[in-house]
Amino acid sequence: MKIGIMGAGAIARVMARTILALNRPDIELYAIASRSKDRADVFAFEFNVPKSYGSYTQLVCDENVDLVYIATPHSEHYANTILCIDHKKAALVEKAFTANHEQALDLIHRARKANVLITEAIWTRYMPSRALIAKALEDGLIGKVKAINANLCYPIDKKERVIKPELAGGALLDIGIYPLNFALMFFGHEIKHLEGFCVKHTTGVDFIDNIAIEFSDGKTASLYANACVASDRMGYIYGSEGYIAVTNINNPEKIEVFNKDHERVSEIKIPKQVTGYEYQLIECKDCLDRDLIECPSMTHKQTLEVMQIMDNLRRIYGVTYPFENK
Ligand SMILES: NC(=O)C1=CN([C@@H]2O[C@H](COP(=O)(O)OP(=O)(O)OC[C@H]3O[C@@H](n4cnc5c(N)ncnc54)[C@H](OP(=O)(O)O)[C@@H]3O)[C@@H](O)[C@H]2O)C=CC1
Ligand SMILES: O=C1CO[C@H](CO)[C@@H](O)[C@@H]1O
Secondary structure, three states: OEEEEEOOOHHHHHHHHHHHHHOOOOOEEEEEEOOOHHHHHHHHHHHOOOEEEOOHHHHHHOOOOOEEEEOOOHHHHHHHHHHHHHOOOEEEEEOOOOOOHHHHHHHHHHHHHHOOOEEEEOHHHOOHHHHHHHHHHHOOOOOOEEEEEEEEEOOOOOOHHHHOHHHOOOHHHHHHHHHHHHHHHHHOOOEEEEEEEEEEOOOOOEEEEEEEEEEOOOOEEEEEEEOOOOOOOOEEEEEOOEEEEEEOOOOOOEEEEEEOOOOEEEEEOOOOOOOOOHHHHHHHHHHHHOOOOOEOOEOHHHHHHHHHHHHHHHHHHOOOOHHHOO
16 A cells, blocks of 8 residues: 655654554555645655655645545645545545534545545544453443543644634644544444533634533543643543543553552553554555445544534534634
8 A cells, every 4th residue: 555645744754654664565655745845855855755746636646646644734634635535546634534524524425426435544543442442341340331531631832733723723623532532432422412611712713622421321521622731641431340541542551440449450451553653554454455435443424423523512612713604
């Protein structure tokens, strides 16, 4: 699978390092495309990428590219993915999949019509830690499962793409999406009641997010994201007999099981990984081999439901992006 990266920014570099370190002959870093040929050339030199393009269109016109990894700001994902679909290129689209549900729905309709794989690069959904936690819950390690509490905070208030409304910035789409997915991955998507409260940046985007969910089966989730501070990134799943503590919900480092007397009863070992970003690539390769147009770890339906929940939260917050008001 020859990968072409769209956008030569921060996460693109992490992905390039991942592909190189993965060192699989069947998963190759083949091309980089930037809006600037100079930036593409610098990137290509840095990671020894065979092809370097000064426009995204040139990348999707390269007949050797099998998968485009879209690593641009949220506001751009919609147009970038259309470009891929129109050129019959499979796309792994960074989270948030799009700026809103309407864009996501349109992309999925287009991809299905064109029979092209598109999927959201919400890396935590593809990781082995997800199945390990789900199994611990199924096995009854903490009794009857009742509630989740999770947070993810980074001091990212100087990043343009995070503070600018026109780039669909804000804490929710950038980091709040992780505690949200953490809760939905383990409790499902059937929501009975959703509440939210945010503090806004001076630019108008949400910057400190508090989210409360009551699921249809009575389980609950309290989620927090803050784009001005660093936090412990803990995720807790509480049950009638104890709780599971996940250290770093953004890339799980430790999964511990405690009983209701707060004694640690076990630790669930996480397999050694490259960076954690490799699993979504491996699943894309598998999907392409099997002619699938969506990834089982993050189905189109699940992506759409996450986008809908985030739209609903933004409605509660009173946050819209300028291009949505036209
Ligand atoms: N999974 C994860 O752990 C992470 C995911 N992300 C996600 O990755 C995406 C990119 O984030 P990140 O790499 O931090 O962002 P950066 O700002 O570092 O890079 C984004 C790149 O997108 C390109 N781009 C295209 N259009 C625009 C535009 N209008 N304004 C600015 N840049 C543009 C630029 O590349 P060029 O000019 O070369 O074309 C730019 O370098 C986001 O969706 C974000 O949520 C980010 C960090 C971690
Ligand atoms: O997905 C992400 C995880 O962590 C980052 C902090 O560096 C975020 O900004 C980002 O978008």
